[in-house]
Amino acid sequence: MSSAAAASNGPYEELCQQLREVAVLSSCxxxxxxxxxxxxxxxxxAFRAEQVGMIAGLVHEKATHLRVGELLQELSQATTDEDSVVAANIREARRNYERSKKLPRRLVEELSKTTSLAQQAWIKARKDQDFPAFLPWLEKMVLLKREEAQVVGYGNGHPYDALLDEYEPGATAASIQEVFGALRPRLVDLIGRIQGASTKPGKEIVERHFPKAAQKVFAEAAARCIGFSFERGRLDESAHPFCSGVGPGDVRLTTRYLDHHFNSAFFGVLHEAGHGIYEQGLPEDQFGLGCGTACSLGVHESQSRLWENFVGRSMSFWNYFYPGAVQAFPNVLKEVSQDEFYQAINVVEPSFIRVEADEATYNLHIMLRFEIELKLISGELKPADLPSAWNSAFQRDFSIVPPNDAVGCMQDIHWSAGLFGYFPTYALGNLYAGMLFEAASRDLGELQAQFSRGEFLPLKEWLKEKVHQWGRRYTAPALIEKATGQKLTHEPLLRHLEAxxxxxYSL
Amino acid sequence: MSSAAAASNGPYEELCQQLREVAVLSSCxxxxxxxxxxxxxxxxxAFRAEQVGMIAGLVHEKATHLRVGELLQELSQATTDEDSVVAANIREARRNYERSKKLPRRLVEELSKTTSLAQQAWIKARKDQDFPAFLPWLEKMVLLKREEAQVVGYGNGHPYDALLDEYEPGATAASIQEVFGALRPRLVDLIGRIQGASTKPGKEIVERHFPKAAQKVFAEAAARCIGFSFERGRLDESAHPFCSGVGPGDVRLTTRYLDHHFNSAFFGVLHEAGHGIYEQGLPEDQFGLGCGTACSLGVHESQSRLWENFVGRSMSFWNYFYPGAVQAFPNVLKEVSQDEFYQAINVVEPSFIRVEADEATYNLHIMLRFEIELKLISGELKPADLPSAWNSAFQRDFSIVPPNDAVGCMQDIHWSAGLFGYFPTYALGNLYAGMLFEAASRDLGELQAQFSRGEFLPLKEWLKEKVHQWGRRYTAPALIEKATGQKLTHEPLLRHLEAxxxxxYSL
Structure with a gap:
């Protein structure tokens, strides 16, 4: 349908058509x-960088087209019902348009190309444990993101706000500092009590040899069982696990299999499947519009963390899955009881790798990254000083120092991918997950009994009804309050962890 | 580099920049x-069809941009040396521009979307042996291709000429009919003598159980050995094998593994690797320009058929590879002699599937398709009547009738992909391959002895020097004549087959 034909249906329909075209191009x-x-x-x-740079430039051109601005102008009085689909789509369109308009095409293309090249450099540097090889790319990326913060603007706040707002609309460095400030002492206290406990379950069991082929089959079966559709998605391998919602009918997960670490791939797959189930639950007829887009990255992460931890690391989940695990990995599990296995997958201890961290220490990993990101973006910390800053903060928070940068400051893909401002949404996701899981347990009653019987659809449907189907119809705080009856609070997460x-640990 | 900046280098440089951008977008x-x-x-x-349709539309827009026309106009007297790189690049740019200009964007986008959807329908219909499910897509595709032929134009010739010219510049239905007319009786005579021979080697050996995993490893090793670079390419599986040159450093092959047919994947991989080696041998600094583009599909196919048949099905190739084959497939080959194996991979007999056909009958498969395509495009044959037309022609040429359309008229991806006019280039490829291999044998001397020692690089380098490095610098007939000293002739192919x-068969 050409834009001209769409116009005959009025400015809202024409705007939707324009936005859909932007989204289709962007999905390439x-x-x-x-x-x-x-x-x-x-x-x-090198050639891939050229490809993505060109597409990014065309997306930017289309997204900032004069006509989009005109349509938004025409639609400024389109509806008085602020909670309607139309109002939400116009609001989100305006938000994106105004942000995009501030970014010069040169910056967009340079960011896109640099992202592509820097990720390749990161993969190699991480493998070679060679931070100096990655440093020039990190420097370039920080420079570009600082420039982005300047052109987007941040009022009287922190330049970081301009980046964070892209992922968690409305959140600021100050609001995150407040949330983290309240959560941190409670977590540190809990971790302290765990470390002082006389009960000390070991995790040797999950570090036995789990053949990759069997891990793959087992993890895929679990992802399917909790409701990820493989007719509308797939699962592959990559250096850093991710979920990508390409478009309707096409949502892709990745993971990495470690022969001697069961948790990494299995809980990684549940995590990404949680993201994927969210993407698969968005309304397809709203693709490219606010109401067809995930609410915020914090809400996105609430879905992944909920399935990974609240479901996947629960005893009732393993009531159903453990017999299958023993069949899949007979050599390592045949003489292990379900209790021993459950304890091994839930050991709390300081560790280097965020994505493999336990539920209790995980948020400390996030806080450390947030603290460092703030300084990189303000210019207070030079990229060249990242390893030492990382290692000393790590020593302070975890009392251990990474033996090399591959398991230290180079472990995550985010900074090579230009994703500054992204990490805090992981911690918000944990808080939201706690709130949602408590509300779902209340609404659905016998959730744990359902898990024990392998029934995960009721929870998936509850999440679809409360979260997935709405896209960006409401802001994240409003959506969570509607779903749970509460404003943002860390109490449900802490209740869950305490219990x-x-x-x-017999605390 | 923006177009404006390029312009300061003169119109030729600006044209090259424009063409490169078209090629980068197209490579997406x-x-x-x-x-x-x-x-x-x-x-x-469905969503993928939207994506490729949009990209195709943008490519078309960029390729037919007014500025390209202006630059070509400015460059009409740019060089007097018709054999120069500059002249070739301008000639090819003009050729593409003039063809593209004739195609309305609506048709381009519709062809692109239909191609995407029709291929999905073909995969399913072929699997289900359900021609009626594929028929509406075939009808739509034939209609679109007939429309394309009309808008492109074909002088006093056949509408098919307009389609064929896209793949084999300069060739016409009449010129192909002449080539096929001369070749056919010679082939039929040879096949008749083979079928009447008292020596009858069987092919039971290659229809034993060859485990897929071992096939994969063995075929990849062979592709690497003949010179396909896996640092600059990869090999995957698909319903219909193909080679796709994405861009510099990224050339992709596919194959399909049949558990009970060694030839299918192995010779398929050598075939696609032949295409891939050509793509990897094109000059990267000419990407997007005539001199960075393969000469014609006939020349492309000469490379794949040369490596598949003249090399891969030769005794000397197996002098080197057979011990490895016995190691890779000990259960089925340990008591088979190299002679028996060599005969089994070279059995000549009527068969249903083109891509698995022997070297002698292969061209008859092509002639059958060419005959049918001509009638579909002229309108003489209705798509609904394709199965009966196919089956009766097959009976006439091979004295057997396909048991179902999946191994009959639905076996190839081409028509679902809109590739009408493509098949004849396969037969031209066989003729060119015969000519090139004879010339290489003459130039390099002890080619067979080299193969026996596992040395394939001299031949690869000869092909690069004579064919790959030139791109479209010369027309296909001129390139082949430069490389071999001869005009198009079927004699070398027939000499090879006869010997x-x-x-x-002890003829």
């Missing part, structure tokens, strides 16, 4: 990026 | 199509 880059991270030939990276570890 | 569709055929989730097909089968 989702495929290119997925491909880059899953299987592109090594020597294809869980009291049982495991 | 190469990735999307590769993905569609290798692993896209089943339910992603080979005289030995195997």
């Amino acid at each position: 880059n989702a495929v290119l990026s997925w491909d880059e991270q899953t299987g592109m030939p090594a020597e294809g990276s 869980k570890y009291a049982a495991i | 569709n190469a990735v999307l199509s590769w993905d569609e055929q290798t692993g896209m989730p089943a339910e992603g097909s 080979k089968y005289a030995a195997i």
